[in-house]
Amino acid sequence: MRTPVATTSSRPPVLRLRVIARYALSERIIALELEAADGMPLPAYEAGAHLAIDCRPASDYANDPAQDEPRLRHYSLCGDPSNPMVYLIAIQRESDGRGGSRFLCDDVRPGDLLHASTSSNLFPVRWPAVGPNSTPPQLLIAGGVGITPLIAMAWALDNAGIAFTLHDFGRSADAHVSAQLSTGTRWRHAVRRHVGRGQDLVALIGPPEPHRHLYVCGPASMIDAVFETAATLGWPHDHIHTERFTAPTTGAERPGGEANAEGGHHADGPFVVEIASTGQRIPVTAGESVCTALSRAGVRITVSCEQGVCGACTTRVLSGTPDHRDWVLSADEQETGTVFTPCCSRSRSPLLVLDL
Template sequence: MNDTSLSLFVRVERKWRASETVAGFILADPHGRPLPAFSAGAHIDVRVGEGLIRQYSLCNTDTDRDQYRIAVLREPSSRGGSIGMHDTLEEGDLIQISAPKNHFPLEPARRTVLMAGGIGITPLLCMAERLAGSDAEFELHYCGRTRQAMAFLEDITQAAWADRAHVYIDDEGTQLSVGEVAGPPDPDTHLYVCGPAGFIDHVLSTCRAAGWSSDQLHTEYFAGAAPSAGDSESFEVQVASSGTRFTVPSDKTVYEVLRDNGIEIMVSCEQGVCGTCMTRVLEGTPDHRDLYMDDAEHAANDQFTPCCSRSLTPTLVLDL
């Protein structure tokens, strides 16, 4: 897999244990040059190993051009990304990354509510710094299972905006009441939520039930949908340019089948989060499993993510 967007080489200047399950990394240009600018909510692609690229949010202030700070949760079910970052990458190593990208930007608002679950704190830290620097009205709500598992707690308590940060820890008996904190719908308030899928879904469903509109609710997921019982069904994909058909069995993705037959598609996260592999669909109805497109884009059924999505019809004809 060749990704031409991974155009930057950076050195790991520092690696540290940000919590019992999270490793922090400071990345800098090996020649001391400024890094590309970024905005709050941005992430970078990181080449963890051969054919293995993962996305990590930038959690330092967006005015800092000397370094990028990222944090990586060690996932028990890692397919190589988090384990590679935790166990293989060391201070002094050179790694390949992309320029910053932002699918989770801050929108102008009178009031901003930030809600983080676990490692979802990473993009929201940068947002909090940006909002504090502009004297905007905002609050940060950070939830975790244990104090030891929560990264950047010390940074938050020592921040100039610490009085606007609220921490909720399960084993200490404190819990976030989403409805109470978010309040009634207000067109001048925007809410940003990041973390595990269950946490995000709870926040969004609570706000929607209270009448919040979709354009006020902003999310960033770190993982795509899990396989479902429907995966037992195989289907076919047809390459429109040649008419060649391939069977996609239950234990393989469309991307894997195409790759194994010499048809390369650019991929990155392989979880339906980043949108890198988006492919046009000419015929058939996809079974969307991604977390990149919105409901309207899913309903159009004219594109899908072959890294994770499947088919509701016997055949998908792809614009390849």
């Protein structure tokens, strides 16, 4: 997996996007269709990629976006990746969220301009090494708004001639986002819709096959159940792929395992980060995140979810041992200790030197 790494000197180019359509997909979820403000083709993307949208109201947006801290929120692109003229995203309104979804759902209308950037893809399609005729059907499982990245995967797999089955779990029959997003597509008959979670996951997932991959996105409890069932059935870990929109609230196992202190240092206690480019040392107290400490010292990096699930803030570590508390880095990436997510992760050593 290629990981986006934060720097203080560069950011993804800002895209000026015009809203060309807005419509409801369910009671809580809306869709926005976006085009380039200049009418030119949009940057290409692969299924599973996000669009990072600056959710500051227009009245708060400076003429030079770099002058102010962006309020970035990441949304999965859920259209046809082969269409260079339109981006499609779906947003679930969260009344108790941090304001991004309320801004997009309540305030944004067709004709409005949004500022955004594409981000690295942490949930890509794993393309089989054999041809479409030799590839078994891929398995996509979604719950609620977790359907969004899988819709783009459905488009991509169909465009490549690879068969798949997409299982869409919703709380009620009218909560299935896939109903509208698959209308008129060649692959609409590959969608299976389920109300509630009473399905037999053992029968739905089935035994593993060579070149068959499983992709799951949705509520944490559903993701954990799918992972556990697939593992019990013997699926290889590297054939099960997920993206989380929120960190689990239960004691689910994180990819990196347990953290250990070094030299008597407690991972929950204070430590120091050093900015490699300047030598500046910044204390991180026991009650704050690394991102908060960096911001307090005037060092800005891109931050979005603040829960360790999106990867936007991933930063390279030059020295020291991170205490990984994220849900986005793979076990191998965490084991190397060369990158970490400063929005939630801490340090097992008294000092971390960051490539900033």
